[in-house]
Amino acid sequence: MKKQLFEKTILGKVKAYTYVVEFQKWGLPHAHFLLTMTGKYKYTGPEQYDRIISAELPNKHKYPELYKMVIKHMIHGPCGALNKKFPCTKNRPSCKNNYPRPFSETTIQGKDCYPLYRRRNNGSTEIVRNWKLDNRWVVPYNPYLLRMLNCHINVEICSSIKAVKYLFKFMYKGHDRAFVTDKVDEVEIDEIRQYRDTRWLHLPNMHMVSYHVKEKIKNIIDRDGTKKSMLTTYFEANNLHVKARGILYRDFPEYYTRQRRGKFWQERKRAALSQVGRIISAHPAEGERYYLRVLLNHVTGATSYEGLRTIDGQVMPTFREAAEKRGLIEADNTLDDAMTEAELFQVSSSLRRLFTTILVFCMPNDVHSLWNNHLKAMSEDYNINCKCKHTVEQMVLKNISDILHSMGKDIESFPLPKIDKQNGTTNDVPKEIIEETSIEVDPEDASLHKNLNNEQRKAYDKILATVDCQRGGLFFVDGPGGTGNTFLYRALLATIRGQGKIAVATATSGVAASIMPGGRTAHPRFKIPLRIDDGDICGFTKQSGTAKLLQAASLIIWDEASMTKRQTVEALDKSMRDIMDKPDLPFGGKTVVFGGDFRQVLPIVRKGTRAQIVDASLRRSELWNCMHQLKLVRNMRAPNDPWFTEYLLRVGNGTEETNDDGEILLPTSICVPNKADDNGLDRLIDSIYQPASLKDPKYITSRAILSTRNDCVDKINLKMIDRFQGEEMVYHSFDSVEDDPHNYYPPKFLNTLTPNGLPPHMLKLKINCPIILLRNIDPANGLCNGTRLLVRGFQKNAIDAEIVVGQHSGMRVFLPRIPLCPSDDDMFPFSFKRKQFSIRLSFAMTINKSQGQTIANVGIYLPEPVFSHGQLYVALSRATTTANIKVLTEEEKKKKNKNKNISASKTYTKNIVYTEVLTK
Numbered sequence: 001m002k003k004q005l006f007e008k009t010i011l012g013k014v015k016a017y018t019y020v021v022e023f024q025k026w027g028l029p030h031a032h033f034l035l036t037m038t039g040k041y042k043y044t045g046p047e048q049y050d051r052i053i054s055a056e057l058p059n060k061h062k063y064p065e066l067y068k069m070v071i072k073h074m075i076h077g078p079c080g081a082l083n084k085k086f087p088c089t090k091n092r093p094s095c096k097n098n099y100p101r102p103f104s105e106t107t108i109q110g111k112d113c114y115p116l117y118r119r120r121n122n123g124s125t126e127i128v129r130n131w132k133l134d135n136r137w138v139v140p141y142n143p144y145l146l147r148m149l150n151c152h153i154n155v156e157i158c159s160s161i162k163a164v165k166y167l168f169k170f171m172y173k174g175h176d177r178a179f180v181t182d183k184v185d186e187v188e189i190d191e192i193r194q195y196r197d198t199r200w201l202h203l204p205n206m207h208m209v210s211y212h213v214k215e216k217i218k219n220i221i222d223r224d225g226t227k228k229s230m231l232t233t234y235f236e237a238n239n240l241h242v243k244a245r246g247i248l249y250r251d252f253p254e255y256y257t258r259q260r261r262g263k264f265w266q267e268r269k270r271a272a273l274s275q276v277g278r279i280i281s282a283h284p285a286e287g288e289r290y291y292l293r294v295l296l297n298h299v300t301g302a303t304s305y306e307g308l309r310t311i312d313g314q315v316m317p318t319f320r321e322a323a324e325k326r327g328l329i330e331a332d333n334t335l336d337d338a339m340t341e342a343e344l345f346q347v348s349s350s351l352r353r354l355f356t357t358i359l360v361f362c363m364p365n366d367v368h369s370l371w372n373n374h375l376k377a378m379s380e381d382y383n384i385n386c387k388c389k390h391t392v393e394q395m396v397l398k399n400i401s402d403i404l405h406s407m408g409k410d411i412e413s414f415p416l417p418k419i420d421k422q423n424g425t426t427n428d429v430p431k432e433i434i435e436e437t438s439i440e441v442d443p444e445d446a447s448l449h450k451n452l453n454n455e456q457r458k459a460y461d462k463i464l465a466t467v468d469c470q471r472g473g474l475f476f477v478d479g480p481g482g483t484g485n486t487f488l489y490r491a492l493l494a495t496i497r498g499q500g501k502i503a504v505a506t507a508t509s510g511v512a513a514s515i516m517p518g519g520r521t522a523h524p525r526f527k528i529p530l531r532i533d534d535g536d537i538c539g540f541t542k543q544s545g546t547a548k549l550l551q552a553a554s555l556i557i558w559d560e561a562s563m564t565k566r567q568t569v570e571a572l573d574k575s576m577r578d579i580m581d582k583p584d585l586p587f588g589g590k591t592v593v594f595g596g597d598f599r600q601v602l603p604i605v606r607k608g609t610r611a612q613i614v615d616a617s618l619r620r621s622e623l624w625n626c627m628h629q630l631k632l633v634r635n636m637r638a639p640n641d642p643w644f645t646e647y648l649l650r651v652g653n654g655t656e657e658t659n660d661d662g663e664i665l666l667p668t669s670i671c672v673p674n675k676a677d678d679n680g681l682d683r684l685i686d687s688i689y690q691p692a693s694l695k696d697p698k699y700i701t702s703r704a705i706l707s708t709r710n711d712c713v714d715k716i717n718l719k720m721i722d723r724f725q726g727e728e729m730v731y732h733s734f735d736s737v738e739d740d741p742h743n744y745y746p747p748k749f750l751n752t753l754t755p756n757g758l759p760p761h762m763l764k765l766k767i768n769c770p771i772i773l774l775r776n777i778d779p780a781n782g783l784c785n786g787t788r789l790l791v792r793g794f795q796k797n798a799i800d801a802e803i804v805v806g807q808h809s810g811m812r813v814f815l816p817r818i819p820l821c822p823s824d825d826d827m828f829p830f831s832f833k834r835k836q837f838s839i840r841l842s843f844a845m846t847i848n849k850s851q852g853q854t855i856a857n858v859g860i861y862l863p864e865p866v867f868s869h870g871q872l873y874v875a876l877s878r879a880t881t882t883a884n885i886k887v888l889t890e891e892e893k894k895k896k897n898k899n900k901n902i903s904a905s906k907t908y909t910k911n912i913v914y915t916e917v918l919t920k
């Protein structure tokens with residue numbers, strides 16, 4: 001195999017390679033190779049991938065032998081629904097390797113993952129292990145290698161640095177033999193040198209000293225430099241050079257080089273980017289050496305071991321305590337400390353909320369102690385009017401029970417003292433109904449119906465006419481942003497609730513739910529399974545409180561239904577028919593009002609094709625045909641900029657005129673000009689954020705820069721937090737991998753991961769900076785995924801923040817660190833957990849996150865064009881007038897650089913609209 005790859009260069013010339021060989025339990029060798037090709041032999045695009053890799057059944061008649069081998073060695077499973085016992089599916093809802101893979105007409109380059117190989121739906125099938133399988137089950141292979149070796153040999157393109165990193169990790173877990181080289185012809189390894197590399201990290205006076213076997217001990221000790229090591233000379237360099245103090249130990253070789261047989265560091269004339277420093281790994285079981293490493297990985301400028309252990313002038317006795325004090329490793333009592341810290345600042349009601357958040361999200365081991373230690377602080381407000389200890393404790397428990405309930409949890413499931421049963425109260429009425437009937441109608445909302453515009457009134461009258469009628473009615477309110485959907489819902493909710501009836505208000509996202517009185521997120525409200533498929537039903541039983549609530553409801557509203565998969569709505573329909581005992585009537589004959597805008601971002605289908613995304617939308621549900629369409633067209637938010645309203649609709653509908661490249665023209669007034677310099681992004685930032693106004697909370701929360709990807713957003717947020725004035729705090733996350741006793745995934749590697757939806761490892765905050773919440777903590781009380789807040793204070797284990805938008809604006813909350821896992825659990829070949837505050841800075845956010853938010857001043861940064869349906873429309877429609885939008889597209893610059901004839905004054909950009917989801 002090596003001969004074929006490296007001498008015969010069958011896949012092209014190899015620049016570097018690494019391989020590991022495992023001997024599996026039954027003794028057969030199993031090898032993983034990772035090859036890096038030389039310049040012109042690199043595979044850079046789908047067409048080139050297709051030349052060496054196939055993921056299809058070959059032509060049976062043309063290549064009969066290869067065909068047999070593919071069938072014998074390269075067919076996965078079958079697994080999943082066909083065979084739930086297959087190892088990749090065992091105890092999981094579907095195959096962990098994602099088989100069967102989707103059909104694809106062409107090979108597609110994925111971001112940070114393997115390509116999606118061409119698997120055409122061309123009718124070729126074969127019976128394998130009793131099932132008729134097609135191209136979706138073929139494991140990618142190289143025809144030449146397969147034909148030559150006649151064994152399972154999976155070949156894949158690994159084209160992004162992240163994919164390479166993961167592969168390295170994967171290759172080295174539990175290997176029996178590993179080999180790495182960057183010189184294909186030279187294969188010697190110096191194990192002694194490798195061993196001596198451990199000198200990079202040692203405890204005081206425990207470094208390695210080399211000496212001749214005949215040398216006398218005294219001479220060795222007295223020898224100049226014996227006491228010096230790479231680490232101690234690093235401390236010395238920090239002492240001598242101011243510049244050195246900003247550089248981490250591991251990055252030192254980039255800027256300094258070891259001189260005179262390694263006894264001092266000298267500054268390099270030019271940073272050597274090719275020099276990669278590393279600190280030899282240390283296992284947590286090694287104790288102090290491990291904590292020394294943690295400190296060196298995060299702390300710059302130490303001039304001695306003692307300096308490394310010093311924090312705020314206090315020398316900590318051990319590296320462990322120093323790392324703990326700096327918040328670099330997790331202390332045992334962080335949750336208890338979070339409560340104690342909050343007690344100094346918060347009122348009892350906020351403490352109860354924090355306690356509840358900890359119960360639900362932080363999995364405390366010792367709830368009993370947490371309760372006993374903080375009961376006093378949590379009951380101070382009740383103590384004022386009541387001196388009976390038991391009564392006060394009951395009041396605290398009741399309040400915690402209510403908060404838990406609004407978070408969809410039951411106090412009974414936590415080891416807390418029991419709530420006394422009360423006689424003659426509404427014990428038989430489910431909590432869900434008590435809660436809904438106790439929503440107070442805001443007097444302002446009660447009179448909204450008088451101000452409805454014509455279309456809103458028509459919709460309002462039609463909907464009300466069906467309420468309580470035996471057959472109910474289904475409606476879809478199609479209202480582009482600003483046409484008053486929410487206004488209409490508020491009027492409906494107030495009218496129904498004012499009549500003493502029940503109206504259930506839900507929305508797909510927490511942000512949209514939180515702007516409706518009594519609004520809840522649809523998934524937990526209707527107990528919709530997280531992984532939903534055709535034919536699934538909701539998770540509530542006929543006897544449950546949820547079922548009783550829905551049976552009693554006169555009206556159900558589900559806003560942003562265009563963002564949810566049709567299967568979720570279909571699940572509710574099926575369950576409603578069941579609990580209402582009306583199997584033939586949609587939603588069991590209830591009046592259900594859906595709302596949304598299909599011009600906006602559609603439901604997320606992981607790695608989904610256009611057809612799959614469209615198929616997942618509500619428009620493709622059979623229920624769609626039963627829905628009365630109610631259209632709102634008058635933009636009530638931007639009545640003074642009719643041109644902009646029209647333009648937005650054309651962008652959203654995909655009817656705006658395009659150039660030859662299929663791009664639309666952006667109005668010149670909103671474009672940040674692209675100049676030859678590289679400061680476009682700074683100009684965009686300056687046009688949105690004036691440095692002098694950054695102190696004003698109103699100013700800071702009325703604006704945001706939107707971009708397509710998290711890495712661009714992080715870049716802008718880091719620039720902004722550096723510009724922002726104020727006391728600073730840096731929080732590091734505690735990252736871990738489940739079931740990794742050998743520490744194959746060291747924290748330093750885990751810290752570099754930034755999966756979607758998770759906060760960064762290093763969270764740099766300043767007092768009064770804007771942040772956005774990344775989890776639905778308590779949507780009913782304004783704490784949902786997407787809520788914007790300002791940081792008002794920080795402790796070591798808790799952040800004090802204030803909600804700044806929506807109806808809960810002004811509410812102060814304490815946020816604890818929460819263990820978080822990536823929502824996409826197939827993202828890594830291991831179960832990753834990050835314990836961090838579930839927030840990000842929000843000077844900038846992704847376009848998808850901004851959906852549903854009104855942002856008065858919007859900057860849009862498009863280093864590359866939008867990549868999914870509705871993104872451009874969502875970004876542009878956050879603002880209310882053209883005067884408050886600025887857009888920077890880097891694509892335009894690249895094109896202008898290539899073709900000088902392109903008009904410098906016009907900016908075009910890509911607009912992706914799946915028109916089939918708007919018209920059919």
Ligand SMILES: Nc1ncnc2c1ncn2[C@@H]1O[C@H](COP(=O)(O)OP(=O)(O)OP(=O)(O)O)[C@@H](O)[C@H]1O
Pocket residue numbers: 451452453456479480481482483484485486487488636637852
């Ligand atoms: N009939 C009306 N009379 C007066 N003001 C109205 C009316 N309808 C809507 N508005 C106002 O117009 C603005 C936009 O309305 P609303 O927030 O209900 O729109 P929306 O369609 O829900 O927008 P989005 O989907 O972008 O959040 C609000 O300030 C609202 O108070």
